[in-house]
Amino acid sequence: MTRPLAGAALALMVGASLPASAAEQSAPSLEDIVQSYQQGAAQAQQRDLSRLDTLLDDREKLEQAVAQAEARQQKAQARRENLDSTRQRQEDAIASINERRSSEGNDLQPMFDRLRHEIDDTRDSLKNGWLTLGSDISLPSLDDSSIASIDDLEQYAQSMSQLIARSAQGEHMTLPVAGQNGNITQRDVVRLGAMSAFSGGDLLRAPDDGRPLAVAAHTPSKVSSELEALVDGNSDIMVLDPTNGEVLQALAQQPSLLERIKQGGVIGYITLALGAVGLLIALAQFAWLALVSARTRRQMHHFEHLRDDNPLGRVLKRFGQQQRYHEPEVLEARMDEMLLAEQPGLERGQAVVKVIAAIAPLMGLLGTVTGMIGTFQAITVFGSGDPKMMAGGISQALVTTVLGLVVAIPLLFANTALNSRSRSLMNLLERQASAHLADRMDEQQSGLEADTRRYGNAS
Amino acid sequence: MIEALVHPIARLASAGGPVLVVIALVAVVLFMLALERLIYWQWRYRRQRQALIIRWQKRHEHVSWSARTLRECWCGELISALRVSLPWLKLLVALCPLLGLVGTVTGMIQVFDTLSVTGVGQARSMSDGVARATLPTLAGMAVAVVGILFTSRFEHIVRREDQHLHDRLTRATEIDHA
Numbered sequence: 161m162t163r164p165l166a167g168a169a170l171a172l173m174v175g176a177s178l179p180a181s182a183a184e185q186s187a188p189s190l191e192d193i194v195q196s197y198q199q200g201a202a203q204a205q206q207r208d209l210s211r212l213d214t215l216l217d218d219r220e221k222l223e224q225a226v227a228q229a230e231a232r233q234q235k236a237q238a239r240r241e242n243l244d245s246t247r248q249r250q251e252d253a254i255a256s257i258n259e260r261r262s263s264e265g266n267d268l269q270p271m272f273d274r275l276r277h278e279i280d281d282t283r284d285s286l287k288n289g290w291l292t293l294g295s296d297i298s299l300p301s302l303d304d305s306s307i308a309s310i311d312d313l314e315q316y317a318q319s320m321s322q323l324i325a326r327s328a329q330g331e332h333m334t335l336p337v338a339g340q341n342g343n344i345t346q347r348d349v350v351r352l353g354a355m356s357a358f359s360g361g362d363l364l365r366a367p368d369d370g371r372p373l374a375v376a377a378h379t380p381s382k383v384s385s386e387l388e389a390l391v392d393g394n395s396d397i398m399v400l401d402p403t404n405g406e407v408l409q410a411l412a413q414q415p416s417l418l419e420r421i422k423q424g425g426v427i428g429y430i431t432l433a434l435g436a437v438g439l440l441i442a443l444a445q446f447a448w449l450a451l452v453s454a455r456t457r458r459q460m461h462h463f464e465h466l467r468d469d470n471p472l473g474r475v476l477k478r479f480g481q482q483q484r485y486h487e488p489e490v491l492e493a494r495m496d497e498m499l500l501a502e503q504p505g506l507e508r509g510q511a512v513v514k515v516i517a518a519i520a521p522l523m524g525l526l527g528t529v530t531g532m533i534g535t536f537q538a539i540t541v542f543g544s545g546d547p548k549m550m551a552g553g554i555s556q557a558l559v560t561t562v563l564g565l566v567v568a569i570p571l572l573f574a575n576t577a578l579n580s581r582s583r584s585l586m587n588l589l590e591r592q593a594s595a596h597l598a599d600r601m602d603e604q605q606s607g608l609e610a611d612t613r614r615y616g617n618a619s
Numbered sequence: 620m621i622e623a624l625v626h627p628i629a630r631l632a633s634a635g636g637p638v639l640v641v642i643a644l645v646a647v648v649l650f651m652l653a654l655e656r657l658i659y660w661q662w663r664y665r666r667q668r669q670a671l672i673i674r675w676q677k678r679h680e681h682v683s684w685s686a687r688t689l690r691e692c693w694c695g696e697l698i699s700a701l702r703v704s705l706p707w708l709k710l711l712v713a714l715c716p717l718l719g720l721v722g723t724v725t726g727m728i729q730v731f732d733t734l735s736v737t738g739v740g741q742a743r744s745m746s747d748g749v750a751r752a753t754l755p756t757l758a759g760m761a762v763a764v765v766g767i768l769f770t771s772r773f774e775h776i777v778r779r780e781d782q783h784l785h786d787r788l789t790r791a792t793e794i795d796h797a
Contacts, residue, residue: 410736488684521717551735558731561724565717572717576710580703587699591692598692601685 276302279316288366291326291354327354338374350391355400361388363401363408378412424559427527431520431560435567438516442574445509449581456585460592471502475593488601495593502589506582510575517571524564531557635754638722642715642755646762649711652704653769660776664701668784671697672791681792694784702777712766715759722755
């Protein structure tokens with residue numbers, strides 16, 4: 161007995177002395193505190209001892225207290241007996257009532273069970289359906305022992321007929337809807353019977369008991385435009401998800417184009433960058449070739465002024481500066497040389513484009529192999545049981561192949577376009593220059609003949 | 620009648636996916652270009668060749684260097700007009716197997732997508748992707764084989780025409796001189 165009391169005294173001491181000491185002196189030394197605890201403990205022990213002494217001394221008082229306690233116990237005993245008998249009576253009454261109920265309402269019991277079952281079923285199916293959206297149709301609630309009244313039956317029949325009527329209605333309403341970012345806002349919602357509901361162009365996720373409505377994760381853009389047209393009355397096509405959200409979930413798992421490209425990883429990005437570089441070079445060179453061929457064509461119409469801005473003009477101009485009366489073979493060699501000097505400018509960039517078009521499928525192959533390596537690593541770590549573990553590597557393998565081909569195909573086109581363009585320009589140059597040369601030779605020939613005739617006559 | 624013709628094609632297109640449609644377009648372009656070349660060769664080219672021979676015969680002399688250069692130049696013009704779309708034909712032929720490969724890979728991606736959604740249990744759910752993988756490959760190969768046959772044949776024709784043209788021009792002047 162002394163120990164708890166001493167403990168209590170100690171606790172009191174602590175409670176009393178700590179704030180006081182904290183108020184009086186800002187930093188009491190540890191020794192002072194220990195000393196005061198020890199003093200307090202000694203005092204409490206002293207006090208307990210003195211109280212025990214007084215109690216033990218006063219024997220009469222003790223006996224009196226015992227007698228009082230016994231009297232109280234007898235009283236409680238009597239009361240308990242009383243209560244027991246009352247309970248017994250009441251239990252008898254319940255038993256007799258139940259007996260009466262089972263004898264009188266035996267035929268009705270299966271009906272009540274049936275009703276209860278039906279109501280529970282209806283409530284369960286309404287929980288995940290669209291019918292109760294925006295309205296509260298209350299079904300009668302029956303617990304296990306209660307007796308369904310005629311009102312309950314009527315209420316059930318009425319709510320069922322309401323539900324049936326609602327399943328044939330389309331309805332506009334304004335409800336709080338959680339958007340893609342999780343913010344709940346008041347939005348215009350359209351419910352179509354028990355089949356689906358949508359807000360604006362977004363299909364809604366099938367309602368889950370107690371949670372607010374939410375926008376489905378991925379509504380295809382074609383579907384949303386159809387839905388908007390339906391709301392505006394421009395169309396009579398209704399979009400439904402008969403699987404109750406599963407198709408939408410599968411759609412939400414389908415990666416978008418960007419995510420697909422991301423699956424290709426570093427190699428995919430490198431392939432795309434190479435493709436972009438190749439296309440830019442091809443476009444620049446194509447524009448240059450178009451410009452050159454336009455200038456060459458203009459030059460072909462005006463042979464009288466030879467311009468410096470096109471290869472034909474340059475070749476012919478340099479040709480014009482040649483001395484007369486060269487041997488035809490010498491002139492031809494000169495011409496070939498000049499044409500050869502023009503060729504690199506026309507064929508610039510083709511080599512790069514061709515190399516990139518050849519490299520891109522190889523990059524795809526590289527990505528395939530690295531992806532397969534990833535897949536096999538996943539198999540060694542996780543086993544082959546779960547195909548989803550391998551999916552990452554396989555996607556990388558396939559996506560890089562596709563990217564390689566997608567880059568290679570337009571570059572092949574570009575290469576062919578550049579090649580045929582430059583070759584036709586080259587041919588044009590060669591032909592025009594040769595024709596010009598041949599004309600000059602004819603001229604020269606006739607000039608020579610005239611000269612010889614004249615000088616021959618003179619001499 | 621039209622329904623009976625269109626329906627199987629539409630079914631094939633929907634089974635093969637967009638890549639098969641692209642291959643079909645490439646095939647149409649390829650065969651139209653090929654047909655155009657054949658028609659050109661049979662009609663216009665022959666008339667132009669005739670005109671060229673007459674123009675050559677009208678020239679006052681045929682043996683000098685300039686005459687030979689001019690002849691070379693005219694022949695080159697005619698022959699290069701004959702082979703103008705040959706590089707494009709070759710490109711389209713080379714493209715067909717590549718497109719088939721694209722179809723294979725996109726089909727495989729689809730197979731793995733369905734695998735990740737439905738699991739390995741349902742082999743039937745993969746059949747869509749497998750059809751998309753195999754049909755374009757087959758179509759690409761078929762178009763490429765026919766295209767290669769045509770391009771190599773046409774290449775041969777062009778080379779032969781080149782020879783013939785020179786022979787004819789030479790013979791025309793020989794007759795003239797004789």
